Amino acid sequence: MAHIELATPETLPQPNGYSHVATIGPGSRLIWTSGQVPIAADGTAAPAGDWAAQTRQAMRNVGAALAAAGATWDDVFKLTFYVVDTSALATVRAVRDEFVNVERPPTSSLVQVAGLFRPDLLIEIEAVAAIAEH
Helix, strand or coil, X not given: CXXXXXXXXXXXXXXXXXXXXXXXXXXXXXXXXXXXXXECCCCCECCCCCHHHHHHHHHHHHHHHHHHCCCCHHHEEEEEEEECCCCCHHHHHHHHHHHCCCCCCCEEEEEECCCCCCCCCCEEEEEEEEEECC
C-alpha cells in the first residue's frame, strides 16, 4: 500500500464523509479508473430509478476496475460522482460508505450533470488510487 495522507484542515468547512486534501508519498504508482456506471459485466443495468442499487453497482464496477490494476478501496484517495440530480445524496453517501473507509475517507467531488449516456442511468463514478511500486 502506498503512503496516502488524507486531511481536513481546520481552515476549511468540515466535510460530510470525505477529506479535503490527499498527499501521495514517493514510490507510489497512480491508478485512474474510467467513469463506471451501474451496468454489470453481463450488460444488465441496475433498476431504473433505484439510487441505492445504481450507486452500489457503479461502486462494484469501480472496485473491479481497481482490482484489475492491483488496487483496493483502501488505496483510493479521490472519488468523483456524476449524478443526474442531487435529490438522493443521502442514499449515495450511505452506499459509498459501504465501500470506503469512513474513518479515513477519500477526497471527493460530486457534480450534477444534465444526463448520462443512457436516460435510465442516474450515476457515474470514477476513482483515483495509489499503490506502492514494486
